Amino acid sequence: MKKRYDIIIIGGGASGLLLLANICNKVTRPTSIAMINTGHPIARGIAYSTSNENHLLNVRVSRMSAFTDDTNHFTNWILSKQQYSEYHSDSLGECFVPRKMYGHYLDELYHSIISDQSKNIDFNFIDDVVIDLKKSENTFTVLLKKSEAIEGVKAVLCTGNQPPITLPGLSSLKNSDRIFINPWDEKAVENINQDEPVFIIGAGLTMVDTAISLIDQGFKNKIIVLSKHGAIPMPHPNERVAVPHSDIVPPSDLHKIFSNLKARIRSAIDNTEWHEPVLEAVRPYTQKIWQELSIEEKNRFMRHINHRWSKLRHRLPHQVYDFIQALIDKNQIELYAGKLISVEENQDGLTVEFFNKESNSIIKKEAQRIINCIGPEGDFSKVENPLINNMLASGMIANDALSLGFNATGDGKIINKQGEIVENLFTIGSGLRGILWESTAIPEIRVQANQMAAKVLA
Template identity: 30%
Template sequence: MNQRDTVHDIAVVGGGAAGTLTALRLLHHAAVPVRIWLINPGPAGRGLAFGTEAPHHLLNVPAGRMSAHRDDPGHFTRWLGDRAGEHDFVPRGLFGRYLADSLAEAGHRADAPDLIRVHDRVVGLTHRPAATGAPLRLRLAGGQSLDFAAAVLALGNFAPGTAWAPPALRDSAAFLADPWTPGALDAVPEDRDVLLVGTGLTMVDMALSLRRPGRVVHALSRHGLVPQPHATVPVPTVAAPDLDALAAGAGLAGLRRAVLCHIARCRRVHGDWRAGVDSLRSVTSALWQQLPPADRARLLAEDLRLWETHRHRIPPVSANALRAAVDADQVRTGRGTVAGAEPAGPPGGGLDVRLDDGRRLRVGAVLNCTGSEVNLTRVDDPLVTELLTTGLGTPNPIGGGFLTDPDGRLRPADSLTPAPLWTLGSLRRGSLLETTAIPEIRCQADDLALLMLDRAALALAGEGAPAR
């Protein structure tokens, strides 16, 4: 199918938080004849993070910092009304509904451009540099093809990787490769212990869902580190430190020293280390980009997990519930990796899991809580596979995601013409490091919306969109 060339057609591929925010900001800013196409098989705003309806699956950021609009920080709390205050951690499903409502509201404005919802999945993409007006052709799972002037890939988080799991574990029916798959927890036997591999944010959600008297939920990871809690009262806001003060040019060793000194100073002055960690948010990507590649790789291997447990914290109520479950011996956390697994008794009898230190656990299910796969060469997604195969997208060698320009445009393989393709969120992890939370994604979405509309204005004026 080919659209008419009377307007500038922009595709947003993916309807989770990143895609919804991008479409929302395109609708908000549009002042030229454009059509916004939101292509996603499911409902807008839900995605992996915000599709859950469990009341104990809470936002990890207070409501006052979760507005969809960076120029209107109180938008979400106004939408909440008397349901919660700006310092509250509300259920994630509630935020998903907020995103959907915000998109619908923006689309209903009298001067809003057309928003076309396509409930399908993009499985392939062709770049036709010589095509006038619409050089991108997207192929959908249903067989349809659509042509666009530009596209934003908002593919969100992929399923956890399974390369760590021994073959016998991967092949077992008792292995839940992606615990966020709808209905996955229904397969966990009610009367058996459970093993969660990974001790990050997903572990917290799953442990709180599966804890109960008579069951032990074992949660293990290579480091055994668990996310830190948010403070019970708001911490002071501290200005971002000067980059030079953080020894940005002194390599990883100098950066480590400077960051630790900065956080220690904030703890002395303000009484809480969280103020220091939060003050680094606006400069984290710049610090990451100034490190040489070898230091970036070392940071990922040696520092990232400790940083993430302090940077991406859990609500106090979740921390208290997890602590109570640990005290009641319903949850046990610690260090360990899976060395092997074999069936325990007759079919349906669960698994005997052998750990690297020789311990053995008999469990009814093993849940993969290791986090989203970031190595795109291991992602089972036909669109990603085709982008890598054709060279229109290149995997970032350090940190994962796509290799991108500073504005999020995909860098193709050498000698290929760059396609009018941009991305945001987790797919920019290797370029930005800090790129998965809503406060970062909403800014990326807004910047991309303005960029897309500037290009549309130039094209519609007959001047052509810039090459880069």
């Protein structure tokens, strides 16, 4: 007989853990839970398993608590740890601490849950790959790669970011060992040769992580960075700027929102030199605004505004920004805006050809490797995750209209290929990006985890 659980959590990164922790806080009757995870360390997931002390959180300590109803939980945890005493100060909440420290926090939270299971929770962690999910009547059957299938009444997909599997336009070079399609694979920055440049595609937060990893191992050669717009993310202010009383009533018209925000950002920059207050004031409304936009407007946003939004919204801690800017100033990072044209592999390395917008010319560069930092893959037809592949094929899941993740309702109920809600199948986290837009960072995930916990316990 297959073991049967009340709740099955698929994916054990930060989203899966926050959901588990919120369930444990709310549970009032005996409940059995299975969590299945593979690939990345339990609780830490992709983001918080880095061992590099210079990979910092890009969200301030005060906003990184695992719980919406205990917003000082992370701050107090740091204060309780002697090993982090260098961070103990009145301004701790405003700091950007190492992601490794946040991983430690999540890890401890996970272990506190499993060592302190109340009599109401019967928890089982399964280290395995979920390869498919089948539904019959009121039961999900979860097929696993190594172990026997299990059954569940409710299932939550916490499968996180899907790594890309090809370099856009260059699928033929997929198998070259000089091309690192998945930037979160540690091999991408291992065995670096000091004598030749490294070529990075993408100039966002993942590029910044990668450049830091290269420099931290003493890499002195060039880091050539190519992105569509050739701009790195903006910095956070040193200290948080007060958020003005928000009278931003979001109209559901992209043009009006854009001009409204542009004017406000200009005036905020005039007054405080920072755009942060405006973005902070808008953030609580972002999901609502996004859901009210038409598909055409969402597509227009993706084509024309997304790069500006991302540059402002996904900011860097100022010390990280200064570090990267210094590398650009001394020309160790060569930053180009343009488009990749071709990559040729020869005995000595790669010849990369790209169009450079600024000089309006084609440039050729030699490099030892390419690291793809353009971000996760949202189009499920292009990912290599057996669960996603099989569920897509069976029609139990479908891409949202923009192919950024799952088709689902705003509160995380999965919608199948036929456009129907799949009863008792849910998701939280970055898979909801197409539906909510703002759905990848802890401040959003913890809200979803809190609400989803209530839903799966109902």
